[in-house]
Amino acid sequence: VEVAKQDVAVAQKKLNTAIAQADFSAREALRFDELYKGGVVSRQVFEDKKRQAETERLNVEENRQDVAAKQQQVESNRSELATKQQTVVQRQANLELVLSGPYPDDIQAARRELEAAKATLKRQQQQLKYDREQLQRTQLLMPIDGYLVTSYLDQKVGSYLKQGNTFAVAEDDRNIRGEVRVAEYNIGEFNLGASVELKLMAYPNRPFTAKVVSIEPAASDQHSSSTTAKEP
Structure with missing residues (x-):
């Protein structure tokens, strides 16, 4: 701001000098106009003085614009300085707030x-x-590897099972135990531990290899054992 003020002062001095010079040139132009009319000086001399007076007048206008521009710069600098001062005050207040703790x-x-x-x-x-x-x-987890043999499990969707209720029956297919009726006159062909080949009505073209584990006097109607899966 101080530098801008100094620039304004210098420009103002130049303006004052230009005004004085322009005033002098204007008076000289009027005086030479009278001398030209009286035939004392030539027209060329009069025109030179007239052009000089106009040049000095234009110089005054330029200096006035320069002074106005520098004054505007001073105001702009003053406004910017005020803004920065406010910023400094705000930051100082924030710093004091931080230092004072929450x-x-x-x-x-x-x-x-x-x-x-x-x-x-x-x-x-x-x-x-x-x-x-x-x-x-x-x-629900099966305790063994096997197949579910309970039908229509989809009908149990959404139903509630109490603890201990049977959900489905699973058969252990790792070891299938079956009973086969054999005519008495053929019983001598079977021995414990012997390997035999079976064919089921459901799979007539697929033979199954089995092992004789027991020979009973008569076959029962019971089928292989099963395992039930219950809710844990």
């Missing part, structure tokens, strides 16, 4: 928010644990 009420409020967040997190963790336990209860 208010006790703010600290207590932050602590309460932290405790509330911890309590919410604990509840959500407990809910997640409960949901996982419930999800595990929705899974």
Whole structure:
């Protein structure tokens, strides 16, 4: 701002000098006009003085514009300085606030928010644990590898099973035990541990290899054992 003020002062001095010079040239032009009319000086001399007076007048206008521009620059610098001073004051206030530390009420409020967040997190963790336990209860696992032989399981969709209720029956297909009736006169062809070949009515073209594990006097009507899958 001080530099701009000095520029304004210099421009003002130049303007004052230009005004004085223009005033002098204007008076000289009037005087030479009278001399020209009286035949004392030539027209050329009169025209030169007239052009000089006009040049000095234009110089005054240029200097006035220069002074106005520099004054405007001073005002702009003054406004910018005021803005920067306000910024400095605001930052100083912020610095003092930081140095003074948080208010006790703010600290207590932050602590309460932290405790509330911890309590919410604990509840959500407990809910997640409960949901996982419930999800595990929705899974029915077979205790063996085999096939489900219970029909129409799709009709049980949406039904509720109490603990201990039978959901489906599964057969262990790793070892299938069967009873075959053999005529008494052919019984001598079978020995314990002997390998035999069977054909089922359902698979007439597919032979099955089996092993004799027992020979009874008469075959029963019971089929192979089965295993039930129950709700855990």
